[in-house]
Amino acid sequence: MKKAVRLDKxxxxxxxxxxxxxxxxxxxxxxxxxxxxxxxxxxxxxxEDEVVLDGNRISQAPxxxxxxxxxxxxxxxxTEDKRDKTVMELVASDRKGLFxxxxxxxxxxxxxxxxxxxxxxxxxxxxxxHVDKTYYAVTxxxxxxxxxxxxxxxxxxxxxxxxxxxxxxxxxxxxxxETELEQYxxxxxxxxxxxxxxxxxxxxxxxxxxxxxxxxxxxxxxMGVLTLPxxxxxxxxxxxxxxxxxxxxxxxxxx
Ligand code: URA
Numbered sequence: 001m002k003k004a005v006r007l008d009k010x011x012x013x014x015x016x017x018x019x020x021x022x023x024x025x026x027x028x029x030x031x032x033x034x035x036x037x038x039x040x041x042x043x044x045x046x047x048e049d050e051v052v053l054d055g056n057r058i059s060q061a062p063x064x065x066x067x068x069x070x071x072x073x074x075x076x077x078x079t080e081d082k083r084d085k086t087v088m089e090l091v092a093s094d095r096k097g098l099f100x101x102x103x104x105x106x107x108x109x110x111x112x113x114x115x116x117x118x119x120x121x122x123x124x125x126x127x128x129x130h131v132d133k134t135y136y137a138v139t140x141x142x143x144x145x146x147x148x149x150x151x152x153x154x155x156x157x158x159x160x161x162x163x164x165x166x167x168x169x170x171x172x173x174x175x176x177x178e179t180e181l182e183q184y185x186x187x188x189x190x191x192x193x194x195x196x197x198x199x200x201x202x203x204x205x206x207x208x209x210x211x212x213x214x215x216x217x218x219x220x221x222x223m224g225v226l227t228l229p230x231x232x233x234x235x236x237x238x239x240x241x242x243x244x245x246x247x248x249x250x251x252x253x254x255x
Pocket of ligand 1: 201
């Protein structure tokens, strides 16, 4: 017989939200227990009950939880920081031990995975695993066909070895307006998509600098099998769907 716990605790432990958030979900009638909308947070449920939030079946206290965050600029990728706001402030969960998988710079936006699954994070970040990371960037300076080749060949960015081959796609290039010259002093700007297999410090910015241009906007759009969903707004965070979680786990072999 599984232990019965309060419905709000059951939901919070499952990573569905903070305790106060899940209470609101219950009040709003978003939670069903065995097919009936639950009216009170205090009712007791166990794993044998079918608990459904917004149409998704919730399992009691999964071993690990996984969140997709659309990181906005202005937040640091850390669990604590003395000066800056951290990405953890955007994750609606009371679970202990959550951390961001890798780092995006304070001014970088986009996909960041937050979890408490250390082994999975280790595999995703391992330099040997070469998990693809794709970024959208806007540059000061015109990216060229020669740059595409240089990114593919590998670049010297002041590390022991050149970077691994990276796939650069130039999406567009334009001459900027007079009024934009402060941001784009070269007078030109390109929009690019770049896929890298490593995760060196400031890698996209340093690779772009190595070909004489500058990143003025950076956003991660995918990491391995995970893609930033169009409907996840800047600053929003949600749990991975069961399907995303399955694909993610299948994509990394944990030793
Ligand atoms: N490369 C960078 O330069 N910055 C990031 O935040 C991520 C990749």
